[in-house]
Amino acid sequence: MRHFLNPLDFSVEELDQVLSLAEQIRENPDRFAHVAEGKKLATLFYEPSTRTRLSFEAAMLNLGGKTLGFHSADSSSASKGESVADTIRVISCYADIAAIRHPKEGAPLVASQYSRIPVINAGDGGHQHPTQTLTDLLTIRTLKGRLDHLTIGLCGDLKFGRTVHSLINALSRYEGIRFVLISPEVLRLPTYVIQDVLEAKKIPYQETTSLEEALPGLDILYMTRVQQERFFSEDEYLRLRDSYILDKNKMKLAPQDMYVLHPLPRVNEISVEVDEDPRAAYFMQVQCGVYVRMALIMTLLGLNRKGDSLC
Amino acid sequence: MLNVGRMEEGIVLDHIKAGYSMSIYNYLNLDKLDCSVAIIKNAVSKKMGRKDIIKIQGGLDLVDLDVLGYIDHNITINIVKGGEVVEKRSLSLPKRITNVIRCRNPRCITSLERGLDHVFVLTDPETETYRCLYCEEKYDRR
DSSP states (O other), rough: OOBBBBBGGOHHHHHHHHHHHHHHHHHHHGGGGGTTTTTTEEEEOOOOOOHHHHHHHHHHHHOOOOEEEESGGSSSGGTTTHHHHHHHHHHHHOOSEEEEEEESSSSSHHHHHHHSEEEEEETTTEEEEETHHHHHHHHHHHHHHHSSSEEEEEEETTTHHHHHHHHHHEEEEEEEEEEEEEEOGGOOOHHHHHIIIITTTTTOOOOOOOHHHHHOOEEEEOOOOOOOOGOOOOOHHHTTTTTTBHHEEEEEEEOOTTTOOOOOOOOBOOOOGGGGGBOOOOHHHHHHHHHHHHHHHHTTTTTOTTTTOOO | OOOOOOSSSSEEEEEEEEEHHHHHHHTTTGOOOOSEEEEEEEEEEETTTEEEEEEEEOOGGOOOHHHHHOOOOOOOEEEEEEEEEEEEEEEEOOOOEESSSSOOOOGGGGGGOOSSSOOOEEEEETTTEEEETOOOOOOOOO
């Protein structure tokens, strides 16, 4: 039984297989509309995240499966003091696969140690959000036709932004990747990511505080929100919230084939006027998220085995 | 030179960095043992200048080698039988340690669920870096 807790849990080949399956689903969704009939996905969301939960539920429903679960710790047995280990043991009796989101880092790993069904990490604090990474990879592959030899600009909160850390980890396994890290001084990429990933793998990177200077050289601009929930001080959050705002004028500095991604929700960091720009890819990214979660559910449930007439 | 009585059977933890014997005594919970334990501080050493030594009158099972390897893998263990050193063992950094150190990350699941083991994994032997199994936070030895 496999779990998916970290983007690096899958080899590059396995990731490519999931992405290829997601592309097949996108090309012909009807063909996959009944593959998970009779299967149930449990969405165990200890903190609210409408977008991710709905994406998982849509993915399972699109495959012909059913969903059950809770959407906050208050409406789960956690409010009565039940441990993650006990919850997943119980849920293993009800469902075939579980997606778990928890504010505490490592909670999905704990769940996987006690689970009898595959566990997907749907986000654990500031640690990992691997299905967002799959979403980002599929979006980039769809737009650029490849995942290698790209210059990726990461902008905003690079310190607490787990999507950024996961994406760097995942992309660092492809050849010819270069990163431009655009952030305010206090939200710089943590040293351990720089040392353990970028420097350890000799991946070229450049740190800058200027979005304008970085834009002309990018293939992909990955914008992030400064997340209020990651700050202990309200004043600090308010000071940093609007550090970068991508607008129509800044987009004029970007190449015609540079695409803008964002894990959403956005607040102020991308002006709504950019939505009309054909290079704004963040809503298409949401659609990619559903396809890739469908592919992941199929993979973990063993519904894409070789010899199967589906794939 | 100070002489500590000759030991017939037991183990000697040698080449402890000077000044570290008490922390090793605590980490290994030697205070809970019924047998004799001798701590020698600032002994003269050709190799180290000064060193600490701990002598324990008992078997090797009294000492958690993983804990000791984590604290200082340069320590050597001499096994004494019949008053003679019959075996010398060296230590290595353990790949995984359980409930030796505690994760300090307030966002880690171990901060919420108190019954969980605190497990750390050696991620970089060169820099002797250990990370929490759950949240991957690096453990700062300070």
